[in-house]
Structures are given as C-alpha cells and as structure tokens.
Amino acid sequence: MKKVKVAAPATVANVCCGFDILGFAVDAPCDEVVLTLTDTPGVTMKSITGDGGRLPLEAGKNTASVAVQSYLNAIQESTGVAIELIKKLPLGSGMGSSAASAAAALVAINALFDDRLSRSELIVHAMESERIACGSAHADNVAPSLLGGFVLVRGYAPLDVIKVPIKAKLFCTLAHPHLELKTEDSRKVLKPTISLKDAITQNGNTAGLMVGLMSEDYELIGRSLQDVIAEPIRSLFIPGFDQVRNLCKEAGALGCGISGSGPTMFALSKDQHTAEKVGQVLKAHFAKNNLNSDSHVSQINLDGAKIIG
Amino acid sequence: MKKVKVAAPATVANVCCGFDILGFAVDAPCDEVVLTLTDTPGVTMKSITGDGGRLPLEAGKNTASVAVQSYLNAIQESTGVAIELIKKLPLGSGMGSSAASAAAALVAINALFDDRLSRSELIVHAMESERIACGSAHADNVAPSLLGGFVLVRGYAPLDVIKVPIKAKLFCTLAHPHLELKTEDSRKVLKPTISLKDAITQNGNTAGLMVGLMSEDYELIGRSLQDVIAEPIRSLFIPGFDQVRNLCKEAGALGCGISGSGPTMFALSKDQHTAEKVGQVLKAHFAKNNLNSDSHVSQINLDGAKIIG
Numbered sequence: 001m002k003k004v005k006v007a008a009p010a011t012v013a014n015v016c017c018g019f020d021i022l023g024f025a026v027d028a029p030c031d032e033v034v035l036t037l038t039d040t041p042g043v044t045m046k047s048i049t050g051d052g053g054r055l056p057l058e059a060g061k062n063t064a065s066v067a068v069q070s071y072l073n074a075i076q077e078s079t080g081v082a083i084e085l086i087k088k089l090p091l092g093s094g095m096g097s098s099a100a101s102a103a104a105a106l107v108a109i110n111a112l113f114d115d116r117l118s119r120s121e122l123i124v125h126a127m128e129s130e131r132i133a134c135g136s137a138h139a140d141n142v143a144p145s146l147l148g149g150f151v152l153v154r155g156y157a158p159l160d161v162i163k164v165p166i167k168a169k170l171f172c173t174l175a176h177p178h179l180e181l182k183t184e185d186s187r188k189v190l191k192p193t194i195s196l197k198d199a200i201t202q203n204g205n206t207a208g209l210m211v212g213l214m215s216e217d218y219e220l221i222g223r224s225l226q227d228v229i230a231e232p233i234r235s236l237f238i239p240g241f242d243q244v245r246n247l248c249k250e251a252g253a254l255g256c257g258i259s260g261s262g263p264t265m266f267a268l269s270k271d272q273h274t275a276e277k278v279g280q281v282l283k284a285h286f287a288k289n290n291l292n293s294d295s296h297v298s299q300i301n302l303d304g305a306k307i308i309g
Numbered sequence: 310m311k312k313v314k315v316a317a318p319a320t321v322a323n324v325c326c327g328f329d330i331l332g333f334a335v336d337a338p339c340d341e342v343v344l345t346l347t348d349t350p351g352v353t354m355k356s357i358t359g360d361g362g363r364l365p366l367e368a369g370k371n372t373a374s375v376a377v378q379s380y381l382n383a384i385q386e387s388t389g390v391a392i393e394l395i396k397k398l399p400l401g402s403g404m405g406s407s408a409a410s411a412a413a414a415l416v417a418i419n420a421l422f423d424d425r426l427s428r429s430e431l432i433v434h435a436m437e438s439e440r441i442a443c444g445s446a447h448a449d450n451v452a453p454s455l456l457g458g459f460v461l462v463r464g465y466a467p468l469d470v471i472k473v474p475i476k477a478k479l480f481c482t483l484a485h486p487h488l489e490l491k492t493e494d495s496r497k498v499l500k501p502t503i504s505l506k507d508a509i510t511q512n513g514n515t516a517g518l519m520v521g522l523m524s525e526d527y528e529l530i531g532r533s534l535q536d537v538i539a540e541p542i543r544s545l546f547i548p549g550f551d552q553v554r555n556l557c558k559e560a561g562a563l564g565c566g567i568s569g570s571g572p573t574m575f576a577l578s579k580d581q582h583t584a585e586k587v588g589q590v591l592k593a594h595f596a597k598n599n600l601n602s603d604s605h606v607s608q609i610n611l612d613g614a615k616i617i618g
Binding site: 017018019020021022152153154155160162164165190191192193194195196197198199200201202203204205206207208209210211214215220223224229 | 326327328329330331461462463464469471473474499500501502503504505506507508509510511512513514515516517518519520523524529532533538
C-alpha cells in the first residue's frame with residue numbers, strides 16, 4: 001500500500017476542572033489527510049483545502065508534515081511522503097485543529113509502515129508538531145485525537161497518558177463563535193499563582209468528574225464540571241459567558257465550558273436531543289452578541305483517528 | 310434495645326494528592342463506644358479508657374458526646390445517653406482519632422433509634438464534633454470512618470461526599486512515631502497560595518489515582534500517589550521523611566505519605582506481606598531517629614463503623 005486516507009477528530013482539551021490534564025474526542029468534525037509514499041525524498045505538503053489559504057504549505061510549518069517527519073526520524077526511514085490535507089476544523093477555534101491534522105497524518109504514515117508504532121507511541125510525534133502550532137508540546141488534544149475517548153495527561157516528566165475507561169454515554173455540543181483566539185494569548189492571561197483554596201476545589205471537582213465518568217453518575221459529572229482556575233479569566237474573552245452557561249444548564253446540559261483555550265464552547269449532555277437544544281441556545285446567544293457561529297453535536301468518539309480510504 | 314457497642318475505624322485523610330478531599334478507612338485500629346440510653350436527661354461521658362487521662366469527660370468537649378448531642382437535636386429527641394469510650398487510636402496522631410470516636414457514637418445512637426438516619430446523613434453530625442476537635446468541620450476523616458472505603462469530599466458548599474467504587478485491593482501500613490502534632494499547627498505551615506504548575510500536577514495525580522483505584526491499575530495508583538502541595542512542607546515535621554519514603558517504595562509499597570496532618574505515615578501495598586515489610590522499614594527508620602513507634606497493617610475497611618455488641 002502506497003496511499004491511505006485518514007480522518008482524525010476534533011477534541012476538547014481543558015475539560016473544565018481538567019484544565020491542562022484532560023481532553024476528549026468527538027465524532028465530528030474531523031480533519032482528513034491523504035498520504036502518499038513517493039520516490040522523491042522528503043516530506044511535502046502537496047495541497048491544503050478548507051483553510052481559506054491560511055495554512056503554510058512549507059513542510060516545516062505544518063503540523064501534519066512536522067509530525068510525519070518526526071515519525072520517520074524515529075523509525076529511521078527516509079521515504080518520500082506527499083500530504084494532502086483537507087481541513088474541516090476551523091483554525092484557532094479551540095477544537096484541536098492543529099492536533100487533528102497531525103493525528104490524521106501520523107495514523108496514515110503508521111498504516112503505510114504496517115503500524116510499526118502503537119497509537120500511544122504516536123503521541124510524542126504529534127506533540128512535536130504542537131510545539132510549532134502553539135509554542136508548547138502539549139498532549140491534551142493530540143492524545144484524545146489519536147486514542148479516542150477521555151484521555152488523562154497525568155504528567156509530562158515522564159509523559160504519562162491514560163485513556164480513561166469511562167462508562168458514561170455522553171453527547172457533546174460544540175459551538176464556535178467566529179472570533180479567533182490564539183492559544184498563546186489565552187495562556188498569557190492566566191496567573192502564575194492561585195489560592196490553595198481554589199486548587200483544592202479544582203482537585204475535588206476533578207476527582208468527582210473521574211468517578212462520575214467511570215461509574216456513569218451523570219449528576220456527579222454535572223456537579224463536577226466546574227473550573228475555578230482558568231475559566232473565570234478566560235471566559236472574559238467570550239461575550240456573556242456566565243449567562244449562556246446558565247442557559248445551557250437550564251436547557252438540560254450536564255455542564256459546559258470553554259473548549260481548549262476557546263473561543264469554542266462545549267457542553268456535555270446525556271442525550272442527543274438535549275445536546276441539539278443546547279446547540280440552539282449557544283447559537284442564539286452568539287447571534288444576540290452579533291457573532292456568527294457554527295455548532296456541532298456528536299457522541300464522544302471512542303476510537304480516535306481512523307482509516308477511511 | 311437500650312445499649313449497643315460499636316467500633317469505628319481509623320482513617321487516613323489527605324491521601325497524598327488528595328489533600329483535603331480524599332480519605333480512606335482501615336480495618337484496624339478502631340475506637341469503641343458503648344452507648345446506653347438512660348432515664349437521666351442529657352448526654353454524658355460515663356468513662357474514657359485508653360487515653361491516659363488526656364481526654365475531657367465534659368460532654369461539650371468530647372467528639373463522641375458532641376456528635377450524639379447534634380444527632381439528638383436533629384431528630385428532636387431528648388433522651389438521656391451515657392457514653393463509655395474505649396480509645397484504641399492514639400491522640401493527635403493523624404489517624405482520625407477524634408473522628409473515629411464520633412463515628413462510633415453516631416452509629417451507636419442511630420442504631421438505638423432504629424437507624425432513623427442514613428450513614429451519609431450522620432456525616433454532618435460527626436463534622437460538628439470535628440469542629441471542637443480541630444477547629445474546622447472537615448469531613449475527610451469522619452466520612453470514611455462512617456462509610457468505609459475511599460471517600461471523596463468533592464466540596465462543602467453544599468457538602469458533597471462520594472464513596473468511590475474502587476476495584477483495587479489494597480493493604481495499608483500505618484506507622485505512628487511517638488511525637489505529637491496538632492492539626493491546627495500542621496495547617497498553619499501551609500502557604501495560602503501555590504503555583505499554577507503545582508496545582509496542575511496535583512490535579513493530574515488526583516485524576517490518575519481515581520482512575521487507578523477504580524480500574525485496579527496498581528502501577529497508576531503508585532505513580533499518582535504524590536503530593537506536591539502539603540507534603541513538601543509538612544514532611545519537615547517528620548525526621549528523614551524523603552529517605553524513608555524511598556525505602557518504603559524499595560520495599561514494594563505502591564506509595565506512601567503523611568496520614569492526615571501527621572505524624573503518622575501511611576503506605577499502600579498490593580499484598581499483606583509487602584505491607585508488613587514496609588511496616589518494619591518504617592519502624593526501623595523511626596528507631597534510628599530515636600523515636601518509638603507503633604505500626605498497624607490492615608486491609609482497606611470497606612464498610613465503616615460497625616456494631617460489635
């Protein structure tokens with residue numbers, strides 16, 4: 001096989017109390033990559049569609065090609081690779097756009113090398129590409145895009161990534177208002193110190209969220225989906241955040257928050273009908289604030305990036 | 310029935326990364342309470358043994374009697390109650406001594422009133438008694454002593470106590486060096502602010518510990534049993550803490566830390582043999598530092614306080 005097509009899902013990182021440690025994948029939207037082995041040495045970006053011409057075709061600057069190059073270095077192969085990238089995730093939205101491109105490219109190249117590495121082993125190569133996308137090699141988008149489900153990044157020294165064996169069946173609403181935030185800017189507003197009290201509250205919520213997800217206790221999931229550290233500051237970027245969060249809960253969402261570093265908001269619900277109602281609430285709210293938005297409703301993606309052709 | 314005898318277990322609060330939110334109960338040691346309904350109105354402490362004469366017989370100052378009075382107020386009963394308290398837990402040791410006395414007394418009085426309240430409903434009355442014992446109405450000792458197992462105190466406003474459905478089978482070593490620490494003093498040394506980085510590390514470990522306990526992943530439990538917030542400061546009260554923690558791990562413990570606010574140290578192991586070896590390591594270490602100590606090895610207590618006569 002010389003050519004393969006892979007779709008890798010959008011992801012929600014910074015899941016409320018799980019700031020910087022917890023992410024999950026959703027069924028849609030997905031970025032797609034067609035990867036072809038060629039006789040010309042080197043990794044090249046052959047084409048990018050769906051990005052409005054905003055992403056660089058330079059191989060050293062695109063997360064898909066950087067990830068593939070890191071992979072090839074690791075397995076000590078030097079074949080030629082041509083990458084066609086079909087962007088379906090909006091850029092700078094907080095839905096793990098750069099991570100999805102890297103995850104798709106990695107699953108593709110790995111398939112062409114007979115799955116020489118495991119999904120978990122691909123994570124470090126995707127992290128390398130995150131470094132060029134947002135300045136730090138974080139794993140909380142790439143890991144769920146590769147593994148699916150809820151993924152805990154317990155720590156980085158050494159890297160410790162755990163796919164959480166959840167029982168809860170959840171539907172996710174993503175609503176992306178058309179304003180762009182850079183992860184770097186969104187990170188800059190965070191304070192380097194926090195109160196011990198807030199740290200304990202966050203920790204209690206994180207423990208509660210894990211127990212809720214693993215024991216299918218939806219009430220507990222709802223009570224635990226609170227972020228007292230990043231959200232109070234980052235939500236200032238999103239017009240009427242507190243108000244719309246309350247409206248989402250009134251509409252039946254278990255909880256909601258900022259996806260990644262925003263501006264996309266996510267909500268988790270127990271069923272599709274509620275998740276769709278919540279999507280309408282979010283869209284209406286953004287419209288009232290003179291913002292166009294698009295929304296997606298899907299189940300949690302349990303398997304991560306997959307070969308589609 | 311006019312008389313009942315109840316045993317309530319020692320507990321480990323502040324379980325490493327679960328500082329202020331997580332506690333568990335052990336099979337031994339237990340405080341015992343003999344509670345008798347009398348015709349003389351009022352709650353009285355009839356006798357206390359095993360405390361070396363250090364605990365007050367004044368009803369308003371003993372956690373057992375305070376808890377019972379709070380219970381009677383709640384159910385609007387005004388019977389006479391005489392309490393005999395048999396202390397088996399060392400005072401000021403960090404093993405939840407005051408909590409065990411209160412838990413035993415509450416399960417006893419509740420039994421004599423046909424279990425009018427659930428175990429969970431008893432927690433607030435035990436918390437009232439903690440206020441007189443250590444200045445704050447915390448739940449992380451009383452809740453596991455009443456409910457058994459690992460208990461998460463997600464938050465206090467409102468009180469949210471969750472018995473964690475763990476799968477892991479664990480043995481606990483408790484080693485109590487004969488030096489006394491007051492919870493208040495131990496709390497005073499903590500700083501009111503911490504770094505965001507440490508908060509994230511703690512949060513990752515807490516999530517990892519929950520996943521490990523619930524999915525029976527002992528390696529993950531071991532990696533997650535770390536406290537970067539309280540332990541680095543509080544461990545200064547315990548001679549050679551870092552050294553003996555490493556020795557415990559070398560002896561096979563999954564992890565270890567300070568029980569409650571110390572000075573007792575606890576370790577968790579996968580089997581009894583290892584837990585006993587770890588107890589010897591701890592005792593030898595304390596002896597080398599000219600401290601007498603006693604140690605206990607037991608399984609996690611899954612049911613909490615129980616009627617024994």
